[in-house]
Amino acid sequence: MDNDEIKLLLVKYITREANEQETDQVREWVKAHPENEQYFAQLYEAWQNMMYLKPEIIDEEKAYQKFLSTIPQETKYRQLYRWSKVAAVVALFSVLSVFLIRHYSQNVKSIRIVSVNKGGIKKIVLTDGTLVWLNAGSKLNYNTDFGKKNRTVYLEGEAFFEIAPGKKTIPFIVNTKNYTIRDIGTKFNLKSYPNDSFFETTVVKGEVSVEGNIDNNNREMSRIYVKPRQVLRIYRQQQKEKYTYKPDDQTTKELNEIQVLQIDSANTDKYDGWKEDLLVFDGNTLDEISKVLERRYNVKIIMNDARLQNIRYSGSFKKIATIDKVLSLIKGNTDIDYTINGNTVTIIKRTN
Structure with a gap:
């Protein structure tokens, strides 16, 4: 991607106009180099500051309406919608660039x-x-x-x-x-x-x-x-x-x-107990629990049946070192079984 393309993608991502493919491109670009990440953080800070101080500057719908007001009446068709969005995004980047020029050169390494x-x-x-x-x-x-x-x-x-x-x-x-x-x-x-x-x-x-x-x-x-x-x-x-x-x-x-x-x-432990190495589940689905366990134990959890994701479980775990112990306790109260192969955990429905 050239410089102009990534600028457009960054602003579309921040303003939540990016599609799934564009979102993936931005995330890969940000991960590629520390300076990319720093630049993104500066741009995002500018966006947040402007939202708080002068939200009318970045109101995309207002930009769109202003754009339409400059077009002869007979040409105002809905198919212009997408192009006007791009114009608004480009205009937004120009405004943000002016804001950043005073800060980025000094703070890029800060x-x-x-x-x-x-x-x-x-x-x-x-x-x-x-x-x-x-x-x-x-x-x-x-x-x-x-x-x-x-x-x-x-x-x-x-x-x-x-x-x-x-x-x-x-x-x-x-x-x-x-x-x-x-x-x-x-x-x-x-x-x-x-x-x-x-x-x-x-x-x-x-x-x-x-x-x-x-x-x-x-x-x-x-x-x-x-x-x-x-x-x-x-x-x-x-x-x-x-x-x-x-x-x-x-x-x-x-x-x-x-x-x-x-x-x-x-009962705040359910929400902040993690900092004391406490996991609390209160009727959470297995899908929600698996995301927590993946991060806590650095594993990848696979479920071979989508219906397993909706199984609900309640329980708490204090300073349990391995995911095997956690899953064995969950298994004792639900109709699941599991296997562990390295860092991959496969959860299946119990057959007996």
Whole structure:
């Protein structure tokens, strides 16, 4: 890909206009070199800052309507939709580029990346005194000047934050792929793995605000507050829609299902117990459990029957070193069997 192509793909990815193939291309490009990852983080920070300060600048629909207003009435057909989207994306990149030019050249080498391999947990202390626990398969990025002019971090995966007191004039912000979380309290857990179908935050103490495209059916709902002992979970679902003027043409629309749960202070282990090497499942499906176990024990889990994914299980595991022990306990209460070959686990339906 040439430079212009990757720029267009990056902006389409950040604005969630990229299709599956384009998304894969961006992820491969970001992984290819540390400088690519740093550039992406800078671009994403610019996008988030502009969303917060001047959302009208990046309102894609407004850009589209403005584009249409410059076209003679007789040419305003729906087939221009796609091209106008591209124009809006290109215009957006131009705006972002102006914003970045003052920052990127100075900060391209100023990003710290803390990552945790599958099977591990890491605890770090940020320069402002904030404690962060990173779960397996997670990554945290932040600038080396963190705590001076900003307290912004970028999370992919799961982390528990215990925000340091003070620095109230500089808000603590966590950016994830789809949402921005602003701390108004002290202790909260965030879960935003790219291969999970949901985003989740659990507030143990204090309060946070979650900002972004929360409700697709209500554009006014761009922020929701999560209070102590509340869990906010946003499921991402995709629905294909056909254009009425051309039935064979389809577009994918993302629909969000929002859940807010009140939990007892004694039951927060289900959401943050992982930092103490505790796994708690409360009626979770085997599909959900397998994702957790894959990250915790650095394995690949295969199920030969799709119906197995919907089996539900409740149980807790404290400091269990091997996945074999976990699965043997699950097997004792469900109709499953399993085999382990190296790092590959195959779960099958029990036949007897």
